[in-house]
Amino acid sequence: MTFSHPADSNLSTRLGQALTPEQGALLRLVTDEASRRQLPLYIVGGFVRDLLLGCPATDFDLVVEGEAIPFAHSLAGNYGGKVTIHSRFGTATWNLDGGTLNRLGIPTVEHTSVLTLDFVSSRSETYKHPAALPTVKHGKLTDDLQRRDFTINTLALRLDGEVFGELRDDLGGLDDLQKGLVRVLHPLSFIDDPTRLFRVVRYADRQGFQITPETLALIPEALPGIDLLSAERVRHELDLILEEEKAASMLKRLAELGILAAVHPALKWKHSTQTRFVKGLAAAQGFERPPSRRMLGWSLWLMDVPHPDLENIEKRLHFEAGLRELLLAASALFAGVNSLAGKKPSRCVAVLDQIPLKAVQAVSLALPASPRRQLLHDYLETWRHVKPRTTGHDLKKRGLTPGPAYKSILRHLCEAWLDGEVMTVDEEMALLEKLTKKV
Ligand code: CTP
Numbered sequence: 001m002t003f004s005h006p007a008d009s010n011l012s013t014r015l016g017q018a019l020t021p022e023q024g025a026l027l028r029l030v031t032d033e034a035s036r037r038q039l040p041l042y043i044v045g046g047f048v049r050d051l052l053l054g055c056p057a058t059d060f061d062l063v064v065e066g067e068a069i070p071f072a073h074s075l076a077g078n079y080g081g082k083v084t085i086h087s088r089f090g091t092a093t094w095n096l097d098g099g100t101l102n103r104l105g106i107p108t109v110e111h112t113s114v115l116t117l118d119f120v121s122s123r124s125e126t127y128k129h130p131a132a133l134p135t136v137k138h139g140k141l142t143d144d145l146q147r148r149d150f151t152i153n154t155l156a157l158r159l160d161g162e163v164f165g166e167l168r169d170d171l172g173g174l175d176d177l178q179k180g181l182v183r184v185l186h187p188l189s190f191i192d193d194p195t196r197l198f199r200v201v202r203y204a205d206r207q208g209f210q211i212t213p214e215t216l217a218l219i220p221e222a223l224p225g226i227d228l229l230s231a232e233r234v235r236h237e238l239d240l241i242l243e244e245e246k247a248a249s250m251l252k253r254l255a256e257l258g259i260l261a262a263v264h265p266a267l268k269w270k271h272s273t274q275t276r277f278v279k280g281l282a283a284a285q286g287f288e289r290p291p292s293r294r295m296l297g298w299s300l301w302l303m304d305v306p307h308p309d310l311e312n313i314e315k316r317l318h319f320e321a322g323l324r325e326l327l328l329a330a331s332a333l334f335a336g337v338n339s340l341a342g343k344k345p346s347r348c349v350a351v352l353d354q355i356p357l358k359a360v361q362a363v364s365l366a367l368p369a370s371p372r373r374q375l376l377h378d379y380l381e382t383w384r385h386v387k388p389r390t391t392g393h394d395l396k397k398r399g400l401t402p403g404p405a406y407k408s409i410l411r412h413l414c415e416a417w418l419d420g421e422v423m424t425v426d427e428e429m430a431l432l433e434k435l436t437k438k439v
Contacts, residue, residue: 006052006167009166009169010166010167011048011052011157011166012164013165014165015043015165018051022106022107022115025104025105025106026096026115026117029104030159031159031160031164033071033078034160034161035161037074038160039064039066039071040065040066040141041063041064041159042062042063042065042156042158042168043061043062043159044062044063044145044154044155044157045060045148045153045154045155046060048157048167049155049177053177053207061118062117062120063119063120063141064120065141067090067121067138068091068092068119068120068121069085069087069090069092069119071119072085072092072094072119073092075094076094080103080104081094081095081100082097089121090136091118091119092118093117093119094117094119095116120144121138122138122139122141123136123137123138123144123147124136124143124144124146124147125147127192127193130192130194131192131225131228131229134147141168142170146171148185149184149193149199150182150199150203151171151173151176151181151183152173152177152182152183152209154170154171155168155169155174155177171185180208180210181209181210181211181212182200182204182209182210182211182212182215183212184196184200184218187218190218190219190225191222191225194222194225194228194229195229195233195236197257198234198237198238198240198254199237200215200219201241201250201259202240204253205246205250205253206246206250219259223258223262224262226262226263231316231317231318234263235318235319238263239294241254242293242294243293243294243297247297248274248278251269251273252269264312264313264317266312272304273300273301273304276303276304276366277297277301279366280365280366281296284296284365287361290361291326291358291361296362298319298327299327299362300362300365300366302331303330303331303334303363303366304331304334304335305331306331307331307332310327310328314327326356329359330358330362333355333360333363344418345383345418345419346414348383349384349386349418352379352384353384357380360379361380364376386418387414388428389425390409390410390428390432391410392406395436400436409435409436413428413431413435
């Protein structure tokens with residue numbers, strides 16, 4: 001993304017180009033309603049930042065300088081759709097289903113079943129204690145901008161009335177965006193909300209921006225605040241980072257700044273982690289159905305962490321069950337894959353069939369080219385799909401009484417194929433003869 005300075009402070013043309021036809025049509029309804037009610041309405045935050053960087057995001061936050069909930073209700077009253085509200089924060093979501101969108105003549109792309117818009121009442125926030133969820137009070141737009149994390153996230157675009165598209169830059173966001181600087185708004189920003197320690201790195205590395213020296217200097221004293229964050233909030237920030245293209249450099253930076261260690265001392269980012277992570281993610285493109293970037297990212301990162309440390313990290317971050325199982329399996333396989341070397345394919349399959357497939361995929365992506373990696377590759381591509389021609393139905397036709405012998409015969413046939421003991425259907429039939437005689 002590259003910053004391009006607006007020729008004037010009205011960004012309506014850029015905004016028009018950035019929106020999808022459905023977003024544009026929907027936004028027109030909203031701006032008309034705000035104009036009728038003389039209610040100042042703004043897009044604020046990431047969308048405006050990214051619009052100026054030439055890469056607008058797909059969703060945007062709408063801030064009403066006034067009451068967002070009655071505003072959303074009046075939209076639903078005039079145009080249809082449903083409103084869900086969060087009274088504690090003064091926020092409302094306007095949900096429009098396909099039928100309503102059709103009726104309003106809003107073009108929907110295929111598969112759009114529902115469109116939503118989020119409205120926030122401009123507010124000020126105070127923190128009762130560090131890392132607490134904020135106490136919220138209605139305020140002017142400028143209060144709302146001041147509660148935010150970094151100057152580059154405080155830019156706002158006015159949407160109502162004559163001033164549609166007018167850029168509002170109360171806190172120097174445009175200048176910092178142009179210079180490529182990430183800067184907190186006040187010295188207690190990280191203390192109030194330690195999730196910003198993760199966000200500062202994410203924004204800086206995403207764009208190749210610099211964290212200003214003053215902002216950087218605030219980080220060490222804010223690190224203990226990470227202990228006060230819930231597992232879910234920390235994990236969410238790390239998840240967001242893992243979804244980023246430059247996740248590896250962000251995680252490296254988090255380690256250098258002591259942020260990972262403040263989450264848990266066993267959470268490290270070593271040179272070998274970097275190599276494994278980058279190569280593994282790139283190689284995953286070759287898989288027909290690769291694990292999600294987030295799942296794969298976590299497992300490539302933590303694959304070499306010893307089991308007890310992994311358990312301790314899990315206690316801090318509370319991974320969901322599926323990810324927890326994947327991480328434990330991947331780390332056990334990564335540590336134990338050598339023991340499969342030289343074993344017959346059927347033995348390897350017996351072991352690997354017990355492991356979640358995503359874990360085998362992750363370890364195969366993590367290993368450098370070697371017989372161990374080839375073995376996992378053979379399992380993923382070929383061995384796990386091998387089946388004998390004979391089925392249970394065939395055994396029944398041969399007059400065998402259904403029971404455990406079926407499983408044993410079919411497994412024996414499968415193993416014979418895997419280990420090259422039978423290579424043709426005739427050879428399988430000959431083996432089947434022998435096995436059924438024994439029963
Ligand atoms: N915000 C904040 N402090 C936080 C989280 C969010 O001040 N801890 C503000 C920022 O102004 C941010 C806006 O809320 O721009 C929306 O938050 P979010 O959707 O997380 O960020 P985006 O800026 O949209 O960034 P991204 O591109 O990463 O989604």
